[in-house]
Amino acid sequence: MxxxxxxxxxxxxxxxxxxxxxxxxxxxxxxxxxxxxxxxxxxxxxxxxxxxxxxxxxxxxxxxxxxxxxxxxxxxxxxxxxxGNKKDGFPEWFRKWPTIEEESGTLKVYEPIVIYGLLQTEDYASTLLFDDREAIDARLKRQDILTRTSPQPPRLIYLLPETVLWNDVGGPEVMRAQLKRLVDAVSPRLSVQVVPNGGIHPANQGTFTLASLPGGEEIAYVPTAARGIMMDAREDISRLKDKFDAIWTQALPAQLSIDLINRTIDERWKT
CATH class of the missing domain: 1.10.260.40 (lambda repressor-like DNA-binding domains)
Structure with missing residues (x-):
């Protein structure tokens, strides 16, 4: 039916x-x-x-x-x-997602290419966005949800492959500051866990984010080469949750992940 x-x-x-x-x-x-x-x-x-x-x-x-x-x-x-003339730094197909982020109780993120947008420094974001001031400001504004006091910030669980720490975005100074930002961002409500290079899991295809809302609704955001797609069909959500859990089993514990990020800063991004 x-x-x-x-x-x-x-x-x-x-x-x-x-x-x-x-x-x-x-x-x-x-x-x-x-x-x-x-x-x-x-x-x-x-x-x-x-x-x-x-x-x-x-x-x-x-x-x-x-x-x-x-x-x-x-x-x-x-x-x-x-x-017609609407501009706010976001492409039209993305405009609903910041509201979902604001309302979320939990965000689960897998980002295999670059650092997740809510954790990017201004210089890192500027490099990725080709110095588009409006787009940069819009991305940085989204990050306010992580430092708000009321309501409490969403619980953010961020998984990334070790290779993201190696990708040169903006040069050594930008990368050092960006990876330090990851380390400093860790809190009781925000975890950063790294999948060591070579870890086998089923989600090398691309980025996705799972948002859980207070009312129990679950929504996913999946970027494509053309546009981002929001999904709430039960089958899609179930499949992405299974993938996230499979990646999570391959990730280092939180403290070991932070140790790896700090080593990468010292060994790869010396200035």
Missing amino acids: PQPPKRLTPSNSALDLFGSEVRRYRVLANYSIKQLAAKIPYSPSFIGAVERAESHCERSFAEHCDTVLDTKQALAHLHDGLF
Whole structure:
């Protein structure tokens, strides 16, 4: 039996509002997602992601939907109002995630390429973001949740391969400061654990973050080369939780991880 469509709350975000309107006009026109996809140059999976507020779309998507669904340009007009000139340092498809981070009781992160964004120094972030001041400020602002007093910060469990400590982002000075930031960030509510080089686990494919909300809801964020995707389907969450646990079994304990990071600073990033 097919799952019912994800319930949206249009007041939650611009993506929720736009997705709910696409779905409403599609249903009013008596089109299934597959039938709509057959008439516009977008896949059923992409249309579904837009409707579930998991993906941003370009204005051309709204224009194609308007034509097929005979909405008299309602979706294009809505797209202009919601997304036309909006800028806050985040790409549109990421804008919901900082709110999820703020509301989370626990964040479990696996990041195999670079240091996790909530723990980046300004210079490290600046190198990765090509000195885009707006994007840098937005990333640093997200980090406020780790030092807030009320409500208490989320419990953050951060796993990373040892090779992330070796990747040169910005040169020795930047790397020394960044790795010291990792060491200094450790607290009763924040752990950093390193998977030694050569550890075998099933998640070398890429980054993912699991957020557990106070009400028991679980949401994942998975970046791709094109955009990030938010997931809340039970099967997806279960699969990612299994992967995280499998990686966790290969990670060094917290204190041994800190010792390894300090050795890497002294041995690899001398200035």
